[in-house]
Amino acid sequence: MEFPSFGVLLRRLLDHRQLDVGSLSHAAGVSEAELRDVVDGRLPGADLLRALAPALKLHPADLFVMACQKVPDELAPLDASARRYVKYLVGYALCLPSDQRFDLRWLVRELPQEPRRQPYVPRKWFDPHEAGAGALVANMLYANRNLDWSTAAEVLALCSNGRMYVSASTVVMIGGGKAELTPHRLADLSTLIDMPAGDLAAMTGIPLPDGSPPEDPAADDAAALLWDVRRLSAQQVWQVAVRAEEMRYALPDDAIARRFRWTGPFRISRHPPNDRDS
Incomplete structure (x- = not known):
C-alpha cells in the first residue's frame, strides 16, 4: 500500500483550510521554495517540521x-510506565466541572520537569505504507500519547461518551489496517488526539459522517490533559490522578453529567510508583 507523502498530506490540509504555501511559509518563518519542494514530494527535515507545527496549530x-x-x-x-495511570486520570477528569478540569491542567503545568532516564519506546509503531490511514492515527495514539492496547480502548470509550466502545484488539487492528477506520471512528478518534475532525478527514481522505459528534468540552479538556501529562514521570502522573480522584469523589453522584462512564474498579492505587515499577 502506497501511503501519501508528507507533502500530499500537507497539501490536503492546506486546501481544507483554504491556505496557500506562501501564507504558511510566512507564518512559519521558513523558505517558500523549501516548503514548495516538500509539497512536491521532498522529505521534510526535522527543523522544518518543528517550524511548521505552531503555524499549523x-x-x-x-x-x-x-x-x-x-x-x-x-x-x-517522558516515561512509558506513566501510561498505566492515564485511564484513571481521564475518567476522573471527565466527571469534573470545567473549573476543576482547569485546576488539574494547572497542576500539571506547575509540576517540575524531571530528566529523561531512558529513550521512550512506544507500545507499538504501525507502518502507514502497510496499513494506511489507520496506522497514522494509531501512531498518534500509541507513540505520541503514551497509550497501550487496553488504555487506548478505555480512553476512547470515555472521551466519546460511549460512542466508540470497542475492544483493545479492534483498536490494534485499526492501526494494522485489519479493521476499517470508518468515518464515525475517525470523528471520535479526532477528539482524543485533539485534532479538528475536518483536518484529519482531509488528510486521510476519509469523509466525516453526517452529523458531527456533539460538542463535548469535557472530552476536549481530557484530550488536552492527556497531551499535557506526556512530559511527566509515572510518579507525577499518579500524583495528578490521585488528586483528580479526590476531586471526583467529593462530588455527589447525581452531579456527574456523563452518560457513559467506565464501570471497572474505578480506584487508583494509593501507593505511589517506584523505580522498580517502571
Missing part, C-alpha cells in the same frame, strides 16, 4: 508521525 510530534519519521526523544513522552 498542530503538535510537532504529530507532524513527525505524518512524515513517517521517528519522533525525537525530546518530543516523545
Whole structure:
C-alpha cells in the first residue's frame, strides 16, 4: 500500500483550510521554495517540521508521525510506565466541572520537569505504507500519547461518551489496517488526539459522517490533559490522578453529567510508583 507523502498530506490540509504555501511559509518563518519542494514530494527535515507545527496549530510530534519519521526523544513522552495511570486520570477528569478540569491542567503545568532516564519506546509503531490511514492515527495514539492496547480502548470509550466502545484488539487492528477506520471512528478518534475532525478527514481522505459528534468540552479538556501529562514521570502522573480522584469523589453522584462512564474498579492505587515499577 502506497501511503501519501508528507507533502500530499500537507497539501490536503492546506486546501481544507483554504491556505496557500506562501501564507504558511510566512507564518512559519521558513523558505517558500523549501516548503514548495516538500509539497512536491521532498522529505521534510526535522527543523522544518518543528517550524511548521505552531503555524499549523498542530503538535510537532504529530507532524513527525505524518512524515513517517521517528519522533525525537525530546518530543516523545517522558516515561512509558506513566501510561498505566492515564485511564484513571481521564475518567476522573471527565466527571469534573470545567473549573476543576482547569485546576488539574494547572497542576500539571506547575509540576517540575524531571530528566529523561531512558529513550521512550512506544507500545507499538504501525507502518502507514502497510496499513494506511489507520496506522497514522494509531501512531498518534500509541507513540505520541503514551497509550497501550487496553488504555487506548478505555480512553476512547470515555472521551466519546460511549460512542466508540470497542475492544483493545479492534483498536490494534485499526492501526494494522485489519479493521476499517470508518468515518464515525475517525470523528471520535479526532477528539482524543485533539485534532479538528475536518483536518484529519482531509488528510486521510476519509469523509466525516453526517452529523458531527456533539460538542463535548469535557472530552476536549481530557484530550488536552492527556497531551499535557506526556512530559511527566509515572510518579507525577499518579500524583495528578490521585488528586483528580479526590476531586471526583467529593462530588455527589447525581452531579456527574456523563452518560457513559467506565464501570471497572474505578480506584487508583494509593501507593505511589517506584523505580522498580517502571
